[in-house]
Amino acid sequence: MRALPPITITPAILTSTTCAEPSAGEAVWSAGTTYAVGDRVINTTSHRVYESLKASNVGKDPALVANATWWLDVGPTNRWAMFDLLRNTGTSAASPLTVVLTPGKRVDAIGVVGIVADTVAVTVTVSGATVYTASANLLKRPTSGWYDYFYGAFRYRQEFARFDLPPYTNAVITITLTRANGSVTCGGVVLGSSVYLGATQHQAESDALNFSKIDRDDFGTATLVPRRSVPRTVQALRCRKTDVDRILQLRDDLNAVPALWSGLDDQESGYFSALLIVGVYKRFTISMDQPEDALISLELEEV
Known part of the structure; x- marks a missing residue:
């Protein structure tokens, strides 16, 4: 058994991602727009989604604590959902979804969960040189006989974990999810230094x-x-x-x-x-x- 306490992924650590913000269906809050009850907006500074609690909601910045009676914090934006481990959320994006992280500290393990994709790959580079790669084919066909072997349905394996990342302080970690048909989903990314329990x-x-x-x-x-x-x-x-x-x-x-x-x-x-x-x-x-x-x-x- 290994436990992986997560480091907090901040905007400084998230170097880049192919998931846009705002994503499709998300609207950025505008000071000059009047919002009705139930309208949802995002704030690109806090990277949160907010829902209007009152009618005639105009000029009330949802990211300010003083406006908490006007807005309900619903959760992270689509781009940041994969890094919010306190909620059962996930990031959906077009394939391939590529995320680049620069922890700025030593980490030796990574876990990716809630995956809907054909393949996942993790690459670690240091000063531009690749020092580690790991990948997995997530599309599986469980079989219990010849019939299942030829005709059984494919299923997605939703978890990927590695506990042997080289612990460089200046490492750059790239996660890539690909899918031949449809968008990919990443439910959560956990990055840190693992502890062996027994x-x-x-x-x-x-x-x-x-x-x-x-x-x-x-x-x-x-x-x-x-x-x-x-x-x-x-x-x-x-x-x-x-x-x-x-x-x-x-x-x-x-x-x-x-x-x-x-x-x-x-x-x-x-x-x-x-x-x-x-x-x-x-x-x-x-x-x-x-x-x-x-x-x-x-x-x-x-x-």
């Missing part, structure tokens, strides 16, 4: 909190209202007692802070996606009843 033990569990509404009337007829299902994982980890102090610090650092958690290093494993989550821990118990090893009980929940 070996994931057998009997790990993948679960989900289902917020859909399921009601039945007096005759048993069901009324179904589909809503979001939030992934959860439960796993036990074994770590060395010499690592406990470092893990305790990580537990404090990630209190109510979203991070990327990867239960397996083998990304070709059928369990890899089930044990990779961007979220927060709900339970993080360390049992120290063994002389040399500690057992961690970890319960994670997606944000």
Whole structure:
């Protein structure tokens, strides 16, 4: 199990992106325009989307705290949605979507989740020279027999993670998502320095909190209202007692802070996606009843 605490992606770190701002369907706030209730605008300085709360809304800058009664902060703009880990948002753009990041500090891991694309590639350059490349074909056809091999539907793998980036201070990291047909989507990008927690033990569990509404009337007829299902994982980890102090610090650092958690290093494993989550821990118990090893009980929940 590895945890990846994210660095905050700021305008200074986001060197460039092919996703425009405003994107299609977004309107930049204008001081001279009168907005009705429900009208939405974006601010290209705060990179947020705002919804008008009142009629005859004119001259009220939505980015100012003083105008909070006039505007509701809905969330990030399309360009910045992939960097907002506190909401279940994503960036959609024409293929290829290319994002260039300059962290300005050492990072050794990256995770990209919520992907809808055929391929993903990560390149690290230092002083113009390429020092690292990694890519993956995300279009998969799971098979359980010859019929599925020839006729089964293709599915997208939605996660990509690498924990072996060379930790250069002056690294430039480029992420590229491509898709032959349709736009690409990137649900989230997590960049930082990973921390090894321990070996994931057998009997790990993948679960989900289902917020859909399921009601039945007096005759048993069901009324179904589909809503979001939030992934959860439960796993036990074994770590060395010499690592406990470092893990305790990580537990404090990630209190109510979203991070990327990867239960397996083998990304070709059928369990890899089930044990990779961007979220927060709900339970993080360390049992120290063994002389040399500690057992961690970890319960994670997606944000």
